[in-house]
Amino acid sequence: GVMIDAPMHGDSAPTFGVLETASNITPAANHAGEKDRALCFNNGMARYILPFFPETDYTAMAWIRPENLAAKGLQQIFSAWCAPSDDPLRITLDNGKLHARLESKRGGGSTEGIPVKENEWRHVAAVKKGNTLTLYINGIPDTSVSVPEHPTSNSHEIAFGANPRFSGGEHFHGCISNALFFARALKEGEMQRYSTIP
Numbered sequence: 001g002v003m004i005d006a007p008m009h010g011d012s013a014p015t016f017g018v019l020e021t022a023s024n025i026t027p028a029a030n031h032a033g034e035k036d037r038a039l040c041f042n043n044g045m046a047r048y049i050l051p052f053f054p055e056t057d058y059t060a061m062a063w064i065r066p067e068n069l070a071a072k073g074l075q076q077i078f079s080a081w082c083a084p085s086d087d088p089l090r091i092t093l094d095n096g097k098l099h100a101r102l103e104s105k106r107g108g109g110s111t112e113g114i115p116v117k118e119n120e121w122r123h124v125a126a127v128k129k130g131n132t133l134t135l136y137i138n139g140i141p142d143t144s145v146s147v148p149e150h151p152t153s154n155s156h157e158i159a160f161g162a163n164p165r166f167s168g169g170e171h172f173h174g175c176i177s178n179a180l181f182f183a184r185a186l187k188e189g190e191m192q193r194y195s196t197i198p
Helices: 188-194
Strands: 002-006 018-028 038-049 058-066 075-079 086-094 097-104 107-110 122-129 132-137 140-146 157-160 174-182
Touching (some): 058 086, 075 174, 086 122, 097 122, 097 132, 107 140, 140 188
Antiparallel strands (some): 018 038, 038 174, 058 122, 058 174, 075 086, 075 157, 086 097, 097 107, 132 140
């Protein structure tokens, strides 16, 4: 079910999937302190092409280290935004709090905001299964929200570090590693396993 597997070990090249473009990113150490095993996003992004967007169930995840929670506007850690009312999944920072969100013509939803700390690594994931969107922190389900079961998206691109198609960017300020996107809803046991990978 994996569609994009981007370790981000010093560059944005995926081990599975297709990279469309990457800009304004530099190598960084990961949460284990290993050099060149993560990427620092400096008003940049890594954008990947999808053959289709999953219809019902999907999962996005990554290790993140926020570095400027006071920055104005949204900071998109992961985004599949395509057009207004066509945003089938995002993991975003909004006023220093972490959310999983979905917007579609059939409705949408946002999980409760979870406070995070600057310069602290954590594993984050958003899992959509049926009509439920769940935000995971360090492999543990934290908060959920009801969303449309079939949002019906025309998105064929996803980005880590920014909004893939919005001219305003909505850039994430910080580091990312081990970025993944699946065309299925991962189970809690799987999530815990991925959250221990450096």
